[in-house]
Amino acid sequence: MRILLAVDTYPPDVNGAARFTERLANGLTARGHEVHVAAPSYDGPEGIEMHGDVTVHRVVSYRWPFHEWYRVSLPWTARPACAEIVRRVQPDVVHVQAHFIVGRYVTYAAHQQGFPLVATNHFMPENLFMHAKTPQWMEDLARTLAWKDLQRVYGRAAAITAPTPRAIELLEQRTTLTGEPLSNGIDAHSYEDAAAAATHDPAVPSILFVGRLDGEKKVDELIKAFAQLPADRPAHLDLVGDGSCRDEWKKLVADLGIADRVTFHGYISEEDLLAAYGRCDVFCMPGIAELQSLVTLEAMAAGKPVVAADAMALPHLVHPGENGYLFTPGNITELRDHLATLVGDPELRERYGRASHDIVSKHSFATTLDRFAEIYAEVLGVPLSVVTGESGVPAEGADSGVPAALPRTDADRVPAGER
Known part of the structure; x- marks a missing residue:
């Protein structure tokens, strides 16, 4: 398969969501999938870089004025950039990890361009308040608006996960969305x-x-x-x-x-x-x-x-x-x-x-990867064997790991010289 992960924080950022997405990307490539990541630039300008076997598409970002290291992409530059990333990558499935800027506009683009969409929620309003320096008197209103905003974005997804039953409970209390608890997992x-x-x-x-x-x-x-x-x-x-x-x-x-x-x-x-x-x-x-x-x-x-x-x-x-x-x-x-x-x-x-x-x-990471493979198959409407490459049908293009049921041509790929 070709999978596009969309995040609003990715290494060298240091936080749980960034670390999990990096592990997910590396775990998927180790299983033979072609993985792309859309993420804000860690130093400002856009670009494409390789992290091992993972292709990372960086979106222009700016330093958040209220925090010494946090960077954000802005809507008017992120929206066309994310639409272009989706168009060029032509993923079999898009898996978003955030609903803020890059995650939001990759979600919109995937929905508009007809690509199956999976969403994982790592969002807690309290984390946002600390970065945005939200005044105490505004927090209740901001919390309500933040969950409504998440629902608008993640409502386009065919499947939603969150790391724990408590995280799903919170999602279902604050929105009309439903989801599945699926541990981030760990290789011990x-x-x-x-x-x-x-x-x-x-x-x-x-x-x-x-x-x-x-x-x-x-x-x-x-x-x-x-x-x-x-x-x-x-x-x-x-x-x-x-x-x-x-x-x-x-x-x-x-x-x-x-x-x-x-x-x-x-x-x-x-x-x-x-x-x-x-x-x-x-x-x-x-x-x-x-x-x-x-x-x-x-x-x-x-x-x-x-x-x-x-x-x-x-x-x-x-x-x-x-x-x-x-x-x-x-x-x-x-x-x-x-x-x-x-x-x-x-x-x-x-x-x-x-x-x-x-x-x-x-909380085995292998089990987490297994379940995501099943979810990808479900949203694609194909047998699991097609997603895992275990169907016995030779892949069309051994370098991509994509079975014949999901054909790829050279025209579909990001040109090697642009990676």
Whole structure:
């Protein structure tokens, strides 16, 4: 098949939606599909680039004035650019991951040009509010309008997914749309290897957070709880990621007198991130706007106990008394007590870590890819064997992986010199 993924954030952006779309693109190409991605430019100008076997079509973007790194494409340039991408790629199926600008106009173009459309929702209004600096008094109205806007865009899709049952429940509460819960999935092997290779300081356990340092992640609550750990429970706090609250939270750490026990690592390489998961003893996710939390899945794949906010989809991953604890958002004392329990009990950490790994086994990325293949076949109205290339019919053009049932000609392709 030829698949076009449309996103409003893609690597080198660092966030859950970008990481998932990159994994999806690479997973699909590994299965023989030809994958294209439409995404805003990470540095401004349009262009076409290769990320491994994935062709990425960049749409002109501009820096969002209220955020130091967030970039957006503008409607009057994105609309014709996205229509042209769809026209040139001629996909068998379009799979959008966002409804903002690039996702919106790829959706419109796919609908107008008659290409089957699948949509996955990673949207939470709270994340948007943090980037847009929405005033508190406007948030209820903005939330209502945002969900209505999503319905207008995603209402064109033949199938909709979201990462968890809670995410689907929220979608169906806020709109008239229906969808299917389908985990982002994870390939646990590299995280297992990282945990096996790691060394730990038994005297000073490490508590790890990974994610954007933005308001909805509530890392300030983690910092305050960490500062209140009893003196007989020494630990170190590692914060991986960057964002708009970095300087504010660094000042908080200094004001609390714990700068010698807290490390802000910023953005780090994939190799260093694996190592961080491997050597940590406890993972904490205090965020309140997680539709699944890919980083929590990653920590669990490394066999780590988790303390997380009792909010949104995190209870799907964290089962109190089995692989960790949930705390009431804003309750610093409750968070402190859960962290103290795990910091002081290595046998409990080991038991909960094993349970985390068992829970992750239900979130296999291979299973996620299998189900997306089935969904693509359903919206195309063809047997699954046509989508997977297992029909026994030789493909027309071995380099594309597209079976004869979905014929391709050289005229359909993006010219190699323009990639």
